[in-house]
Amino acid sequence: MSSTEFCVSDSPASPAPTHAQDSPGVDRGRRRVLLAAPVVAGALVVPTGDARAQTGIPERWSAGWGCAPAGPPPPASLLTFANQTLRLIVRTSLGGNRIRIRLSNEMGDTELRLGSARVALRAGGAVITAGTSRQLTFSGRTNVTIPAGAPAVSDPVSLPIAPFTDLAISLYFPGTVQATTIHNAAYQASYASTTGDFGAQTSLPIQRAFASWPFLTEVDVDRAAPVLVAAGDSVTDGVGSTSNGNRRWPDYLARRIQVELGNDRIGVVNRGISANRMLANTATALLAGNDLLERFDRDVLATAGVRGLAVLIGINDIVYSPPSAPIPADDLIAGYLQLIARAHLHGIPVLGATLPPFFGFxxxxxAREAVRQAVNAWMRSALPFDLLADVDLALRDPDVPQRLLAAYDSGDRLHPNDVGYEALAGAVPLPALWSLMGGTG
Structure with a gap:
């Protein structure tokens, strides 16, 4: 789902207790058990060094922004563009000197012809900052044809940016294209032009605005910073947060990193998809994406610079199962153990998260609540993850623990509001996460 109301608000919240756990595949010397809220770690050393390639040494790239593609949408909501320029707005969590992007036609059944692509700093709305527009190329060409089912990565282009910079990615399609590959719940306004190629123009002549990200799935910067991929469902995607405000919990976590650890310490990429599940696809809701076990290689392992995985998923597996005989907790536990094992095969530590309260949803x-409680009890007692963020404890009403605290409720008794998402981000054991992802100091 996506929103059409665009406003911003800021509210503080408090962190919650967390845990950590030893598990195979990650250096035991860097693990610790956390029994209290995270502390500020302002004295840590910031990684340095230019990531430009040297002779014989591969370039180092890190994802500063990303989303998870899904689709195709049902015919009634399928976006079609004909001889138009899209201006897609994203905010990077990392800074750098050069940029490249990843586009996707993975859900398309015909080739996707892109006439031109540009990247620029955004001044506001659909307006870019004068003098910052850069032409993107693909294998040296200004146009690219992406086969059905495939992605495409651009060549690097020079454009120095700071962390938390708003970028405008302009994509010109000379023919008629359908946005079969799309991230639906962007909670960010992007724009389609009137007829023509306006990628180089400061001000885009707008035909319409829309709150999704067609085709664009990643923006990388030339840094060697470790990247945390947040994989999950609508709670990670930001349902209930303020549109155009960057108030999803991974956004708040990225800002915590800046304050407590320093700029460019860890990149954060949001691969949440609204209505996504861990174990099964929803055939009637293709915008919910493939289940996390299926999309793991693409959305986690293929992310540039990935050094950590945060997993908050499972509530949809429960609520979409039969109300009186829901999915067994053991099935979900087996899924979590698979995610951990596959991440550890690549040396990636996993931050797990207890499932949030949903009484009244x-x-x-x-019966569904009993499964949630059993899963959370297993996470706390077995300690299967390298670290655990106790999201349930951070968000629940202490008087009615099965219920989301009213101050954190966006209105549907499951999805947090901005304040709730900030509290969720506060439950992440940040210094221990930094250590697990290779940080020192």
């Missing part, structure tokens, strides 16, 4: 039943 439209799909709540006592």
């Amino acid at each position: 439209v799909y709540y039943t006592p």
Whole structure:
């Protein structure tokens, strides 16, 4: 789902207790058990060094922004563009001197012809900062044809940016294209032009605005910073947060990193998809994406610079199962163990998260609640993850633990509001996460 209301608000919140755990595949010397809220770690050393390639040494790239593609949408909501320029707005969590982008036609059944692509700093709305527009090329060409089912990565282009910079990615399609590959719940306005190629123009002549990200799935910068991929469902995607405000919990976590650890210490990429599940696809809701076990290689392992995985998923597996005989907790536990094992095969530590309270949500039943409680109890007692963020404890009402705290509720009794998402980000054990991802100091 996506929103059409665009406003911003800021509110503080408090962190919650967290845990950590030893597990195979990650250096034991860098693990610790956390029994209290994270502390400020302002004295840590910032990694340095230019990531430009040297002779015989591969370039180092890190994802500063990303989303998870899904689709195709149902015909009634399929976006079609004909001889138009899209201006897609994203905010990077990392700075750098050069940029490249990743586009996707992975859900398309015909080739995707892109006439031109540009990147620039955004001044506001659909307006870019004069003098910052850069032509992007693909294998040295200004146009590219992306086969059905495939992605495409651009060549690097010089454009120095600071962390938390808003970028405008302009994509010109000379023919008629359908946005079969799209991230639906962007909670960010992007724009389509009137007829023509306006990528180099400061001001885009707008035909319409829309709150999704067609085709664009990643923006990389030339840094060697470790990247944390946040994989999950609508709670990670930011449902209930303020549109155009960058108030999803991974956004708040990126800002915590800046304050407590320093700029460019860790990149954060959001691969959440609204309605996504861990174990099964939803055939009637293709915008919910492939289940996390299926999309893991693409959305986690293929992310430039990935050094850590944060997993907050499972509530949809519960609420989309039969109300009186829901999915067994053991099935979810087996799924989490698979995610951990596959991440550890690549030396990637995993930050797990307990499932949030949902009493009063439209799909709540006592039987489903019992599964959630069993899963959370297993996470806390077995300590299967390298670290654990106790999201349930951070968000629940202390008087009614099955219920989301009213101050954190966006209105549907499951999805947090901005304040709740900040509290969720505060539950992440940040110094220990930094250590697990290779940080020193």
